Amino acid sequence: MKRVLDEDLAYEILSVVGEIPEGCVATYGQIAKLIGREKNARLVGKVLSRAEYYGKYPCHRVVNHAGRLAPGWNEQADLLREEGVFLKDENHVDLKKFQWED
């Protein structure tokens, strides 16, 4: 049921995102590397923006290398707080504590 490159990067990205445990956050670069596209971190973000459309994936646990949350998406901050992730600022999480390590 694997089919690996099922349709495109979306499946791989969503798969990794779905493995992120609660109370943790992962960076786009981290995910990009896990799917074998370290250079392509931007694609992760682009696909993740559509992840809402796909549904069921904790895209709110994905932040950038600086721990900044997605612009125009304040709800992400609340979602993280609900899982126990303390934010340093309105749009920043404490990576040194919550950055997910595989």
Add this chain to the structure above:
DNA sequence: GCCTTGACCCGCG
């Protein structure tokens, strides 16, 4: 088939 855009990353200061 080129050009622009994108929830980015890295190094430097």
Add this chain to the structure above:
DNA sequence: TCGCGGGCCAAGG
């Protein structure tokens, strides 16, 4: 952590 500049790849127009 932020700002600037350069780079990488993919999708849409």
